[in-house]
Amino acid sequence: MNLTLRIWRQSGPADKGRMVTYQVDDVSPDMSFLEMLDVLNERLILSGEEPVAFDHDCREGICGMCGLMINGDAHGPQRGTTACQLHMRQFSDGDTIDIEPWRARAFPVIKDLVVNRNAFDKIIAAGGYITAPTGSAPEAHSVPVAKADADAAFSSAACIGCGACVAACPNGSGMLFTAAKVTQLSLLPQGQPERYTRVVGMVDAHDEAGFGGCTNTGECTAVCPKGIPLNTIGRLNRDYLAATAKRGGTPGS
């Protein structure tokens, strides 16, 4: 396959940045999207040019490091797939592919396609923990959990924090991520003590980081590589309403 790539090049946070066109020839359809970028980078290095910077780590779709806007689709055209698990057989010979970084004020570009997702860490730090006794692991059966709750909590816990929800949202909102991180704990008995301070703290941290507000358009869940359902945001909303109603009675709030 011979492809034309239009890639966002930005030398640093202060640079204005621009789309640059590259030609990549002899691409195998069995390559992953990131391997195709590796091939491009090898050629750029050989010709003495600056290689394209992009984030990646496990390359098996579980770490959440990679994230590219490919032809306007977060993680590319295949649903439920991270960019590293996307294969070139999804494209045709002669295609032009636009590759851009996630676009959000809360995710400033560090270089080329690499963005700083520290804002997600701040949301986690604001409430992504439980009060747990330290020491040896407790007996797993001592706290019963309803199967449906365990399944719903697990589907939220599948979030890898890649940021595709923010990238796809027309409002630049990180509400699907925040909702996943809130509900994976609030659905379980271990997460109950901080349930209402957590949701208020994490939504406040989300808003302070400069993300937009949620308007339930559902673009986030369509591109989520882990298929986090949109109703997760409804669970967050219900907890938030309960928390703001109860807030006066919560010590430390």
Place this chain on the structure above:
Amino acid sequence: MAVTGILLVLFLVAHMLGNLKIFTGETAFDHYAHWLREIGTPLLPSTWFLWIQRTALLAAVLAHIGAATVLAVRARAARPVRYAHRKKVNGSYAARTMRWGGVIILLFVIYHILDLTTGHLNPEGVPGRPYGNVVADFAPERWYVTLFYTLAVVALGFHLRHGAFSAFRSLGQQTPAGERRARAAALGFAVVLCAGYLVVPFAVLTGLVA
């Protein structure tokens, strides 16, 4: 957005049911319109209830527009650099057109009040004779008025389709099965409301109400 939207939706339902009284004849419809000014009497002086209701609706409209503006401003600030290539993945037309659809509905409401409440833009514009005003307004030779009303009501239908679902979600609708029901209910409600509003101008246009 959800709470003020629900207040406005309640008004829309009452207004639609009131409109449908046009099929009961001129005397009944004009009597109904007169009664709207007498609600609350003798506890309140005449037209007081109407003005209380108008004030509450205006407050709801302003709060609704205010909340929408905050969301729009935040959305713009949240993405300072635009995508060169942007695709709509989920493709809900109703969800994507909420903001401009809302502006169109606001402009329509202003025209609608000048037309059928104050009568300035109505060919008859006789106070206290709404039946005659409506019939004159949607007369066949004024087809462009009917066309504009139709477009505005369809825009309202799209606004309600996403807005009603979104209100359920904002107020804590949280299960996948409930989401399917909420989406179906929002679509059904939008279609019924559109039909209820459009049947009046088209009845006048086709001569069913004259």
